[in-house]
Amino acid sequence: MRSAVLVLAAGLALALAAGAQSAPPDLAKPPVIGPVQPYVPPAVHRDQLPNGLRIVIVEDHRFPLVTVEVALRAGITRLTPATAGLAQAEADLLTAGTPTRTSLQIAQDADALGGSIGASVDSDFLTLSASSLSARVQPLLALVADVVLHPTFPDSEVALEKNNLLQTLRANRADPNYLASVQFAKLLFGANPYAITAPTASSIAAISRQALLTFHQQYFLPNNQAEVVVVGDVAAARAHNLVQQYFGDWRIGSPVPPPMPPMAPPATRRIFLVDRPGSAQSVILLGDIGLTRTAPDYFPFLVANEVLGGSFNSRLMADIREQKGYTYGIYSTNQPYRDFGAWTVQTQVRTSVTAPALAETFAQLDRMRAAPPSSQELLQAKNYLAGNFVLGLQTQDAVADEVLTTGLYGLPSDRLATWVSDVQSVDGDAAFQAAQSVIHPERSIVVVVGDVKQIEAPLARLVPGTVLPVFDDAGHPIGAYPAPPAPPHPPR
Amino acid sequence: MSRRFFFPCMLLLALATGAAAQAIAVPQIPFTTFVLPNHMRVVLSVDHALPVVSETMLFHVGSREEHPGRSGFAHLFEHLMFEGSAHAPKGGFSHLVEGYGGSFNASTHVDYTFFYESVPSNALETVMWLDADRLANLDVTAANMHNQIAVVEEERRIDVDNAAYGQFYLQIAETTFQNWQNAHPVIGSFKDLNAATLADVQEFFREYYAPDNCILTIVGDFDPVKVRQQVEHYFAWIPNRSRITPVKTTEASQTAQRSATLHDPQAKLPALAIAWPGPERNTPDFYALTMLGRLLFSGQSSRLYQALVKNSKVAVQVDGNLGFPNADYTDYVAPGLMAGAVVYKPGFTPDQVENLIKQQIHEIEADGVSPDELERLKTKFSSDWIRGEQTTLGRASLLALATLFDGKPGDANAALAQYLAVTSGDLQRVARTYLVRARSNVIVDLPAPAAPAGTAKGGR
Numbered sequence: 001m002r003s004a005v006l007v008l009a010a011g012l013a014l015a016l017a018a019g020a021q022s023a024p025p026d027l028a029k030p031p032v033i034g035p036v037q038p039y040v041p042p043a044v045h046r047d048q049l050p051n052g053l054r055i056v057i058v059e060d061h062r063f064p065l066v067t068v069e070v071a072l073r074a075g076i077t078r079l080t081p082a083t084a085g086l087a088q089a090e091a092d093l094l095t096a097g098t099p100t101r102t103s104l105q106i107a108q109d110a111d112a113l114g115g116s117i118g119a120s121v122d123s124d125f126l127t128l129s130a131s132s133l134s135a136r137v138q139p140l141l142a143l144v145a146d147v148v149l150h151p152t153f154p155d156s157e158v159a160l161e162k163n164n165l166l167q168t169l170r171a172n173r174a175d176p177n178y179l180a181s182v183q184f185a186k187l188l189f190g191a192n193p194y195a196i197t198a199p200t201a202s203s204i205a206a207i208s209r210q211a212l213l214t215f216h217q218q219y220f221l222p223n224n225q226a227e228v229v230v231v232g233d234v235a236a237a238r239a240h241n242l243v244q245q246y247f248g249d250w251r252i253g254s255p256v257p258p259p260m261p262p263m264a265p266p267a268t269r270r271i272f273l274v275d276r277p278g279s280a281q282s283v284i285l286l287g288d289i290g291l292t293r294t295a296p297d298y299f300p301f302l303v304a305n306e307v308l309g310g311s312f313n314s315r316l317m318a319d320i321r322e323q324k325g326y327t328y329g330i331y332s333t334n335q336p337y338r339d340f341g342a343w344t345v346q347t348q349v350r351t352s353v354t355a356p357a358l359a360e361t362f363a364q365l366d367r368m369r370a371a372p373p374s375s376q377e378l379l380q381a382k383n384y385l386a387g388n389f390v391l392g393l394q395t396q397d398a399v400a401d402e403v404l405t406t407g408l409y410g411l412p413s414d415r416l417a418t419w420v421s422d423v424q425s426v427d428g429d430a431a432f433q434a435a436q437s438v439i440h441p442e443r444s445i446v447v448v449v450g451d452v453k454q455i456e457a458p459l460a461r462l463v464p465g466t467v468l469p470v471f472d473d474a475g476h477p478i479g480a481y482p483a484p485p486a487p488p489h490p491p492r
Numbered sequence: 493m494s495r496r497f498f499f500p501c502m503l504l505l506a507l508a509t510g511a512a513a514q515a516i517a518v519p520q521i522p523f524t525t526f527v528l529p530n531h532m533r534v535v536l537s538v539d540h541a542l543p544v545v546s547e548t549m550l551f552h553v554g555s556r557e558e559h560p561g562r563s564g565f566a567h568l569f570e571h572l573m574f575e576g577s578a579h580a581p582k583g584g585f586s587h588l589v590e591g592y593g594g595s596f597n598a599s600t601h602v603d604y605t606f607f608y609e610s611v612p613s614n615a616l617e618t619v620m621w622l623d624a625d626r627l628a629n630l631d632v633t634a635a636n637m638h639n640q641i642a643v644v645e646e647e648r649r650i651d652v653d654n655a656a657y658g659q660f661y662l663q664i665a666e667t668t669f670q671n672w673q674n675a676h677p678v679i680g681s682f683k684d685l686n687a688a689t690l691a692d693v694q695e696f697f698r699e700y701y702a703p704d705n706c707i708l709t710i711v712g713d714f715d716p717v718k719v720r721q722q723v724e725h726y727f728a729w730i731p732n733r734s735r736i737t738p739v740k741t742t743e744a745s746q747t748a749q750r751s752a753t754l755h756d757p758q759a760k761l762p763a764l765a766i767a768w769p770g771p772e773r774n775t776p777d778f779y780a781l782t783m784l785g786r787l788l789f790s791g792q793s794s795r796l797y798q799a800l801v802k803n804s805k806v807a808v809q810v811d812g813n814l815g816f817p818n819a820d821y822t823d824y825v826a827p828g829l830m831a832g833a834v835v836y837k838p839g840f841t842p843d844q845v846e847n848l849i850k851q852q853i854h855e856i857e858a859d860g861v862s863p864d865e866l867e868r869l870k871t872k873f874s875s876d877w878i879r880g881e882q883t884t885l886g887r888a889s890l891l892a893l894a895t896l897f898d899g900k901p902g903d904a905n906a907a908l909a910q911y912l913a914v915t916s917g918d919l920q921r922v923a924r925t926y927l928v929r930a931r932s933n934v935i936v937d938l939p940a941p942a943a944p945a946g947t948a949k950g951g952r
Contacts, residue, residue: 022529022729027579027625030588031617037543037713062541063878064517095792103802107793111868114516114875116791133516133875160805167808167837170760174656278757280654281646311595313586322583325642328650348650380591387593387612391544394883 039390041417044403045236049244051252052223056403057239058231060396066134066232067396068141069404070148073226074126074219077193077258077339082206085199089161089207090215091119091126096157098150103157106147113140117147123194124338125408126219131397134233138242141230145246148220153212165204172198173473176348176449179274180285183475184344184447187272188287192261194337200474222247224255227407231400260339265289266443271463273456273470274449275478282354282450283346286361288440290334290341293409301334301434303426306381307373308332308364308435309345313380315364320347326357334438338409343438351451355458358446362462365441372432381431386420516874520905521887524716525895528728531704535891535901536719537711539884545712546610546884547619549627550892553700554603555678557739561687564680567600568637568644568688569696573607574598575636578629580622582636588618600678602818603825604896610885613713617722624726627706630697634690641685648679656759660937661817661833667752668767668829668933673741678818702733707895711888743769743827750933755940761808762838763937764845767831768926770814773824773897778814779910780918781830781926782821785813787861787869787919788852789832795852800834804848809835821911822893830926842936850929857923860916870912877908 045057076087095117096103110117115132128148132140172178182198189195228247230239265288291298302310309316309332316330330347345365349357373381392398406415415422448459452470460468472478523537558565574596576582589596594611609619652658662677669675708727710719746769771777788796789812800807811817812832815824836845861869880886887904894903 022724024628024729025624025725027621027629029579030621033592033618034614036593036612036614039543063519063882065875065878065882104793104798107791108868111791111793111872114871131875131879133871133878135516160802163805163837164801164808167761171656171808171835174758174760176654280649311586311590313583313590318583321643322639325639326646328643328646348646348654350646350649380587383593384590388595390542390593390612391595391610394542394544395879396882 036387039420042399044413044416045240046407046413047240049222049248051248051250052226053243053247053250054227054407055240055243056227056229056407057236058399058403059234059236060231060399061233063396064134064233065131065396066137066140066230066234067129067131067400068144069127069129069229069400070144071125071127071227071404071408072219072221072224073124073255073257074215074224075122075124076196077123077260078215078219079193079196081196081200082203083211084196084203085165086203086207086211086215087121087126088199089158089165090212091121092161093153093157093212094119094128094147094151096161097152097154098146099152101146106143109139109143113143115140117143123197125225127404129397137232137234137239141242141246149247149250151216153209155209158207158209158212162204162207165199165207166201169199169201169204176276176279176281176283177346179276179473180283180346180447180449183272183274183449183471184285184287184445185342186475187445187447188266188289188342189263189340192263192340193258194340194342218253219255221253221255222250223252225408227404229400229404231396231403263289263340265440266445269442269444269446269463270466271446271448271459271468273452273459273468274447275452275470275472276449277451277453279351279449279451281348281350282448282455283348284354284358284361284446284448285344285346286358286444286446287342287344288438288444290343290438291336292339292341293336293405293411295341297430297434297437298336299422300426300430301438302385303378303381303423304368304373304431304435304439305332305334305343306385307377307431308368308439310381311384313384315367316345316361319364320357320360324353324357324360326350326353326360330361336409351454354448354450354455355462358448358459359462362441365439365444368435368439369441372428375428378426378428378431382423382426385423389419389423516871518874518878518908519881521881521891523891523901525901526720528703528724530728530730530732532727532730533707533895534723535707535709535895536716537709537887537891538714538716539711539887540713543613543713544610544884545613545616545710545714546608546888547616547623548606548608548709548885548888548892549623550607550707550709550896551605551700552603552705552896553605554601555676556602556673556741557700558673558676560672561684562692563676563684564644564678565684565688565692565696566605567678567680568640568685569693569701570598570600570605570607571640571644572632572636572693573626573630573701575640576631577622577626578631579625581631585622585626588622589615592618594619601823602674602678603823606889606892608885608888616710616712616714616719620722620726623708624730627701627703627727628730630701632690632693632697637688637690637693641688644679644685645682648682652677652679654758656756657763657835657937658758660754660756660759660763660765660935663752663754663935664765664767664817664831664833664933665829667750667935668769668831669743669827671741671743671827673739674743674827698733699736702735703727703730704732705735707892709888709892709895711891712884741827745769746931749929751935753936753938756937757940759937759939761835762842762939763833763835764842765831765833765935766846766849767829767933767935768928768931770824770826770828770830770926771922772826774910776918777922777925778824780914780922782814783869783873783911783914784856784919784922785816785830786873787856787865789813791872793868795856796832796834796849799848799852800836800845805837806840806845806848807834807836822890823897825897838939842934846934853923853927857920860920866916873911874908
């Protein structure tokens with residue numbers, strides 16, 4: 001500090017000598033600022049076609065662009081461990097061919113529209129995302145409808161996709177964060193379909209053109225919670241007519257939601273290791289069942305989680321990075337799937353401080369349960385969430401994602417307009433109760449990916465009286481065990 | 493509350509010269525610019541669409557300015573800019589920016605260091621105060637420095653030492669450049685980071701974090717008259733400091749192919765990178781190589797994706813462009829490079845991968861590209877250009893980089909026409925001139941056996 005003052009003093013002397021600079025202002029206190037200007041959400045047009053397809057349209061004329069998304073309930077929870085990877089292949093291969101276009105033509109057509117097209121899949125939904133210059137919105141919707149409604153899954157493309165999925169699986173197993181998340185989902189969700197996050201060599205081998213076509217017939221239905229979003233520089237009426245034109249004849253089916261066995265939280269604290277010999281760091285991923293977007297205490301917990309580990313200013317970052325220097329980053333997150341949530345804390349620390357970092361994390365979780373956040377922390381957390389929500393709505397893609405989420409997750413249709421006040425109305429008691437209902441360090445599931453030889457003994461001291469189960473990078477138990485570890489919450 | 497659209501005009505750009513030419517209305521970023529008496533350059537751009545604003549400070553110092561034995565200093569110093577100033581002690585920066593609903597971060601590059609805050613518009617004066625205080629009165633302590641060295645070392649472990657292909661990506665510059673100033677990694681080495689002293693760090697601050705080495709950009713929802721006064725109030729008084737002589741970054745021209753092979757215990761699939769020394773910025777060759785990079789590497793329609801992933805089925809992933817992997821056309825500076833990286837399947841050889849790449853380059857040299865392919869390339873480039881302007885932060889970054897590297901913020905708007913003027917003949921010329929064997933650098937990353945999982949368990 002003394003040296004810093006000296007640097008400044010030397011600089012001032014130079015400035016005075018040069019005589020060019022004005023007098024320093026009084027910087028002793030931060031400026032007093034005015035109130036936040038209100039966020040005025042755009043008009044959201046919601047409608048439904050006779051076949052059940054929901055349409056959401058938002059006009060945004062700032063840029064000559066348009067974004068189109070089509071989502072339906074064809075996520076990974078439609079699968080079993082034996083078919084894991086099929087939904088990913090379905091998404092990847094939607095753009096691999098139609099009766100009138102090859103995969104190369106689809107990619108070139110998207111380029112010619114000044115855009116892109118591609119599908120992704122998460123636990124609940126498969127989403128096709130596309131964009132173009134707004135002057136070319138009609139050919140864009142024609143292209144989107146072609147790949148969503150008429151994919152052909154050519155044999156050569158299926159064979160290549162299977163090979164590439166297998167190679168990607170190999171490559172992913174080099175990534176300690178991937179290993180942690182796959183193992184964590186298995187342990188947290190047990191027999192529930194949310195446990196499936198990664199394929200295996202044998203489930204990839206089971207993918208076939210016929211399986212992809214069957215998946216398409218079963219789930220690509222306008223009444224399978226399907227939704228089309230159009231955001232951009234196009235009149236709402238025109239966008240509606242184009243969706244009607246290209247999706248109006250889409251035939252309905254009889255989809256049922258995926259089976260969703262009830263869940264019980266973990267019973268005790270357990271630490272599971274994934275061995276990565278020679279690893280320079282350990283990935284620590286711990287957590288519990290979290291909250292869905294429709295849970296009554298969703299917003300109170302969002303605020304509590306923000307206090308704990310949602311951003312740079314949160315307790316975990318201030319302690320474990322800025323004080324201890326154990327990590328580059330540590331965050332806590334509630335992942336709200338459609339039917340269950342998963343709440344997690346994740347960090348990557350150097351091998352030698354693995355156990356101290358985990359112990360300190362548990363101490364911070366205990367603090368969240370012991371006392372409500374201070375009024376200052378509460379204010380900070382709510383402002384951060386509200387402000388960054390608005391900051392995050394600057395692009396067409398972001399607006400499209402937000403209005404799509406509202407429909408897919410069954411939220412109130414005015415959620416975009418109420419989100420900020422939903423956060424700002426959370427009080428300290430509600431945040432504290434939500435923290436106590438979700439955060440349970442005494443029964444967390446902990447996965448640590450690292451060099452077992454170095455981390456096992458110190459970690460074992462954090463869970464008295466047990467031997468830590470160890471897995472390899474394919475998720476198979478290794479080491480001499482009396483029995484494979486039992487799922488912490490057996491299926492009902 | 494009324495919301496005005498912020499783009500007062502559109503520039504119509506014709507993509508092709510034939511009858512099929514289609515004009516694209518490309519929004520122009522409006523701006524005003526001025527220079528403070530202490531030579532700090534300021535760019536303001538008003539946009540009332542959302543009640544948000546971004547402030548950025550771009551300093552003309554990157555890893556290229558570091559001295560041997562002090563690698564990683566520019567990046568370490570980026571971290572220290574968040575560790576407290578005279579009136580906003582440690583924790584105060586994030587406390588105020590996040591507490592008012594904003595977000596912040598920074599990045600260190602080969603040629604510059606970039607800081608930003610995006611906040612609700614009512615908090616703009618707060619971030620001006622914070623930025624002025626840390627520029628004038630940064631409080632660098634030994635304790636903060638040691639804490640951030642530890643944090644940066646964790647960052648290096650995440651990106652390099654504990655990650656597949658970590659050293660492989662660093663090796664692209666280390667093999668292509670012979671001058672240490674250009675070749676060494678931004679993240680630095682553990683040895684150099686641990687050797688840092690408080691005096692070194694303070695000297696770095698004194699030399700480079702001065703108003704005349706900074707471009708301040710503010711984009712978003714504000715009153716430009718009031719904000720100009722506030723900028724003058726907070727920043728005009730900050731004194732300049734003496735500057736050291738610029739480092740020497742010249743490279744001898746390359747006359748023979750170079751290669752390096754790495755053995756990577758973290759990688760499960762082999763990878764190959766190829767790099768060639770690139771041209772000066774803002775020359776006809778620069779625009780042409782940018783477009784050639786897109787033609788070769790960008791997206792599923794690209795020549796190398798089709799050749800390597802789809803047709804020969806050799807690779808699972810292809811990536812590259814002018815400046816890869818550290819830069820792109822917005823921040824490329826010579827001496828720079830054109831590079832690509834391919835993750836390929838076991839069972840193929842590096843020579844097979846390299847030959848497939850060369851074959852595609854030879855096809856372009858011989859045949860050029862069709863008018864249709866060239867028009868698709870330009871249409872996609874234009875729409876991506878527009879997409880990059882959607883956020884206040886994106887626009888602030890483009891204006892700041894154009895001010896630094898092109899001498900005027902208006903190039904953030906004007907440069908697009910140069911890319912769209914590239915012809916098939918230009919692509920052929922730069923392929924023949926730059927992407928030749930004698931100027932190539934090939935880096936191969938081979939999976940190395942790690943100890944089998946579980947062997948460490950021994951007696952259990």
